[in-house]
Amino acid sequence: MARFPIGEFKDLTTPFYFYDLALLDRTLAELNRASRDDRYHVHYAMKANANPAILRRIQGAGLGIDAVSGWEIKAALEAGFKGSQIVFAGVGKTDSEIILALENGVGCFNVESVPELEVINDLAEGLGLVAKVAIRVNPNIDAHTHAYITTGLAENKFGINLEQLPDVIEKAQSLSNIALEGLHFHIGSQITETEPFIMLCERINGLLDEWEAKEVKFKTINVGGGLGIDYNDPDRHPIPDFEGYFRAFRNHLKLRDYQQLHFELGRSVVAQCGSLITRVIYVKEGTTKRFAVVDAGFTDLIRPALYNAHHRIENISSPNSERHHYDVVGPICESSDCFGKDELLPALRRGDFLALRSAGAYGEIMASQYNCRPLPSSYFSEK
Ligand code: LLP
Numbered sequence: 001m002a003r004f005p006i007g008e009f010k011d012l013t014t015p016f017y018f019y020d021l022a023l024l025d026r027t028l029a030e031l032n033r034a035s036r037d038d039r040y041h042v043h044y045a046m047k048a049n050a051n052p053a054i055l056r057r058i059q060g061a062g063l064g065i066d067a068v069s070g071w072e073i074k075a076a077l078e079a080g081f082k083g084s085q086i087v088f089a090g091v092g093k094t095d096s097e098i099i100l101a102l103e104n105g106v107g108c109f110n111v112e113s114v115p116e117l118e119v120i121n122d123l124a125e126g127l128g129l130v131a132k133v134a135i136r137v138n139p140n141i142d143a144h145t146h147a148y149i150t151t152g153l154a155e156n157k158f159g160i161n162l163e164q165l166p167d168v169i170e171k172a173q174s175l176s177n178i179a180l181e182g183l184h185f186h187i188g189s190q191i192t193e194t195e196p197f198i199m200l201c202e203r204i205n206g207l208l209d210e211w212e213a214k215e216v217k218f219k220t221i222n223v224g225g226g227l228g229i230d231y232n233d234p235d236r237h238p239i240p241d242f243e244g245y246f247r248a249f250r251n252h253l254k255l256r257d258y259q260q261l262h263f264e265l266g267r268s269v270v271a272q273c274g275s276l277i278t279r280v281i282y283v284k285e286g287t288t289k290r291f292a293v294v295d296a297g298f299t300d301l302i303r304p305a306l307y308n309a310h311h312r313i314e315n316i317s318s319p320n321s322e323r324h325h326y327d328v329v330g331p332i333c334e335s336s337d338c339f340g341k342d343e344l345l346p347a348l349r350r351g352d353f354l355a356l357r358s359a360g361a362y363g364e365i366m367a368s369q370y371n372c373r374p375l376p377s378s379y380f381s382e383k
Contacts, residue, residue, distance in 0.1 A: 004277070004316050005381075009353055015278040015296035017364045017378040018355075021057060024273040027239050028061035031269065034242035039255065043087050045225045045266030046072050048361040051378055054270060055079035064107070066225070066264035070097035077104060087222065087262065089136070089184070091116075091157055098123050108132045108220065108262075110184040112159055114171055117178060124177035134182035134222055135160055135168055139203045141187045141196055158186070165207075169216065182262075183207065186224025189267060194248045197226075201252035208254065222262035223249065229271045234312060234357045240268040267361040274360025276301050276311075276376070280352045281331070290326050292348045297330030298337045299368050300376045301359055305336040311359055315345050317352035328354070332371055 004018065035042050043064040046055065050072060056079050064085035065076040076086055083104035091112045093101075098120055101109065111117050111133050124131040138159035160168050172180040187200055204221060211218065227245045230237035245268075255261055278296035285291075303309035313328055315321075323344050330337040339356060348354075367375050 004275070004353075004355060006316060006353060008379075009277060012277075012379065013377070014353070015276055015294075015300050015376050017051075017359065017376055018275050018277050018381070019051070019054065019360060019378060020273045020275075020381045021053075022381055023238055024054065024057055024270065024360075025061075027269060027273065028058065028063070030239050031063075031242050031265070032061060034246045035263070037250075037261075039260050040246070040263070041260060042263045042265060043085070044269055045264045046076060047365065048266030049270045049274070049363070049365050050075050051364060052079055053378075053380060054360075055081075058269065063269075066266070067106075070094070070100045073097070073100055073104065073106065083107070087134075087184075087264070089264075093120075095119065095123060099127070102127055102129050102131060106132075108134050108181060108222075110134050110136050110222065111172075112136045114168060117168070117172055117175060121175040121177045130177050130179050132179050132181045133172060134184040134218075134220055135165070135172060135180070136184040136186070137162065137165060137207070139185050139187065139200060141199050141203060159184075169211075173216075180218075182218045182220030182222060182260075184222040184224065184262075186264065187226060189226050190228040191226040192228035194244060197223075197245065197248045198252050201249060205252075205254045208256070212256075217256075217258065219258065220260045220262055221253070221255065222264065223253075225264040225266050225268075227265055227268040229268055229358060229361075231310060231312065231358045234272050238272050240272075242268070269361075271358050271361035274358075274363055276356040276359045276363060277316075278354050278356065280348050280350055280354065282350060283326075283348055290324060292326040292328045292343075292345070292354075294328060294330060294339070294354060296339075296356070296376070297332035297371075297373065298334070299332060299370050299373045300330075301339070301356060301363050302366050302368070303359075303362060304339050305334075310340065312357040313340050313343050313345065314355045314357065315348060315352055316355050318349070319346055321346040323347070332373075 043066040045066040059080045067073045068090040084107045086106045087108045088101045089110035136159035278294040282293045298305040328339045
């Protein structure tokens with residue numbers, strides 16, 4: 001079980017996010033080690049967590065940014081990232097977001113449709129600029145992950161389908177204020193097997209051969225994100241298998257000498273360093289169940305309610321007491337406000353602190369104010 005500074009928690013209002021910055025630093029060091037190659041560029045997918053302190057740490061480690069909105073671009077610039085380090089993705093970029101990106105010299109627009117290409121071209125022309133663009137290709141690969149976070153299948157709204165790709169490439173080449181730099185892919189999230197990434201490499205190899213034969217060269221290949229983490233046993237695997245992940249690309253992708261390979265990792269960078277800390281408000285004896293009602297709800301961590309995800313729950317106040325089964329539920333007036341059913345936990349009492357682990361990614365950033373609840377605050381292992 002991870003160690004938490006419980007003494008310091010006593011005076012804090014729960015629920016809150018607690019981030020272990022030492023673990024984040026170790027994760028970043030391992031990521032940088034495993035991805036060391038002049039042609040590799042890792043962009044942190046800041047949709048996973050845009051807490052300013054976390055962003056500054058990631059900026060310090062030398063990563064770039066994958067942003068999906070103008071607000072993310074602004075937050076990245078404020079955290080010290082340069083425009084050129086940012087790639088800008090998203091199916092629905094608005095004119096004002098595109099202008100913001102152009103004015104700040106973003107490194108690349110990941111473009112998802114022909115109308116988007118045309119609008120970026122027009123707006124770039126108006127500003128006297130040329131927009132660097134990668135076309136997001138939908139590679140039609142099943143990443144064997146939750147349906148809501150699978151993105152690479154033909155039926156998804158993302159990217160350009162393989163049959164339509166030739167026309168879209170031709171279109172991009174015909175536009176005077178567009179510089180077509182590369183191809184972009186993303187097959188899904190929380191992928192814990194290597195096989196989908198290998199399939200992606202093979203699909204990309206085929207496309208590169210095909211386009212090279214037509215004398216089209218892509219300077220950048222962006223393979224998106226998706227590397228999964230161990231939600232069941234975060235202490236055994238606090239740092240994801242970056243080595244195995246990058247090895248898959250090193251061994252299977254036939255990157256040309258003139259090409260750069262870009263990655264957009266989100267979850268794997270930040271998930272394990274964050275926990276949601278909550279207090280038990282009541283222990284309620286039902287007829288067939290015992291409930292631990294806690295002061296965090298799906299407004300603070302929506303992943304269990306939205307994706308049926310499970311975050312490991314730990315009683316960090318009295319870890320050694322006799323174990324009982326509990327349904328751990330929040331205070332929100334919906335049955336889906338449940339963090340775990342029949343959890344075997346050291347006996348819980350009113351006031352005990354629970355840690356919901358592996359919550360650093362898609363936790364705090366997805367919080368909402370339903371029921372007029374305040375957004376959770378955040379604390380760090382270092383002041
Ligand atoms: N690149 C693109 C184009 C993406 O759509 C995503 C995630 C990433 C990169 C980063 O993927 P990661 O390395 O984090 O797997 N809220 C969901 C996850 C949604 C992921 C959306 N796209 C969850 O809590 O599981």
